[in-house]
Amino acid sequence: MVLPEGVVVPPLPYLVGLGIGIVAVVALLYAISPPVTDWTVVSFAPWMATGATLHVLYLQETFPDAVRPLFSAGAVYVTTAIVAGLVWIVATLLTAARRNASVARYIGTVGTGVAVTFVMFSLYKGTQTGTLEPFWPVIGGVLAGVIAALAWLLLSFTVTEAAAVTGMSGALVVFSHSLDGVSTAIGVDVLDAGEKTPASQAILDLAARLPVADSIGVGWLFVLVKITLALLIVSLFEEYVREQPRQARVLLGIVAAVGIGPGIHNLLLFTIGA
Known part of the structure; x- marks a missing residue:
C-alpha cells in the first residue's frame, strides 16, 4: 500500500462531479492565466488548512449524507481546490480593472475567514463531546x-541563491513539512497516535530499531527526514523558479499543501481529543 489508510474513493457520481469541477477550474485558470507570485502561494495557505479542517469535521460527522462523500479523505482536498480555484478566478476578474488591487490579498483574506470559521466550528463540536x-x-x-x-536560516547560509530565489514559497514549503513532521512526532511519541501513511510508518519503524528509540522516541527521525526533503526540494527548485516562475511556484504550493494539510489535520485532531 502507498496511499494512507482511511482514504475513501467517493461513489461514482461524486467522483465524476469532482473530476468535472477540477478540470473546469484548471481550464478557466489556464484561460485567464493569472500571475503567480510569492504572495499568491502564501495566500493559499489558509485554504490548505481549510481542507484539513473540513476532513476533521467529516470525522466529527458534521455533514449531511448528501454531501458527506465530498469531504472524505482525499476527496476533501479536491473539493477545497475547486472552491479555492473559483475564488482565485473571481479575485482575478474583480481586480483586473482596479489599480493597486491585489489578487493574493483577496485569496488570503477570504481563505483566512473560511479557515477560522471552520476551525472554530470544529472546536465547538469538540466541546460538545x-x-x-x-x-x-x-x-x-x-x-x-x-x-x-532554523532550517531556513541554515539554507540561507549554505544555499543562499536557492533561498533568495524561492523566497516565501520556499519558506512555506519548509514550514509546512516541519509542521507535518513535528505533529506526527508528538502524536506518535506523546499521544500514542497511529500513523496511517505506509511510507511514514516505514520511517518510524526504522527509528524504532535504533538504540536511542527508548530514550528519545521515534518521531525525531521523521522530523529530520521531512525537513531534509523540504530543503532538498527548495534547493532543486532554484533554476526552475528562475526559468519558469509561474509553473514552479504552483508546484511549490502543491508541495507545501502536502505538508500543511496533514499537519493542521493532526493538530486539530489532537486539540479535540480525537
Whole structure:
C-alpha cells in the first residue's frame, strides 16, 4: 500500500462531479492565466488548512449524507481546490480593472475567514463531546515554527541563491513539512497516535530499531527526514523558479499543501481529543 489508510474513493457520481469541477477550474485558470507570485502561494495557505479542517469535521460527522462523500479523505482536498480555484478566478476578474488591487490579498483574506470559521466550528463540536486539549498542539505549532526558522536560516547560509530565489514559497514549503513532521512526532511519541501513511510508518519503524528509540522516541527521525526533503526540494527548485516562475511556484504550493494539510489535520485532531 502507498496511499494512507482511511482514504475513501467517493461513489461514482461524486467522483465524476469532482473530476468535472477540477478540470473546469484548471481550464478557466489556464484561460485567464493569472500571475503567480510569492504572495499568491502564501495566500493559499489558509485554504490548505481549510481542507484539513473540513476532513476533521467529516470525522466529527458534521455533514449531511448528501454531501458527506465530498469531504472524505482525499476527496476533501479536491473539493477545497475547486472552491479555492473559483475564488482565485473571481479575485482575478474583480481586480483586473482596479489599480493597486491585489489578487493574493483577496485569496488570503477570504481563505483566512473560511479557515477560522471552520476551525472554530470544529472546536465547538469538540466541546460538545468532551474537553479541548490544546497544550500539545500549541507546543507542536511553536516547535514547528522554530525548527522551520532554523532550517531556513541554515539554507540561507549554505544555499543562499536557492533561498533568495524561492523566497516565501520556499519558506512555506519548509514550514509546512516541519509542521507535518513535528505533529506526527508528538502524536506518535506523546499521544500514542497511529500513523496511517505506509511510507511514514516505514520511517518510524526504522527509528524504532535504533538504540536511542527508548530514550528519545521515534518521531525525531521523521522530523529530520521531512525537513531534509523540504530543503532538498527548495534547493532543486532554484533554476526552475528562475526559468519558469509561474509553473514552479504552483508546484511549490502543491508541495507545501502536502505538508500543511496533514499537519493542521493532526493538530486539530489532537486539540479535540480525537
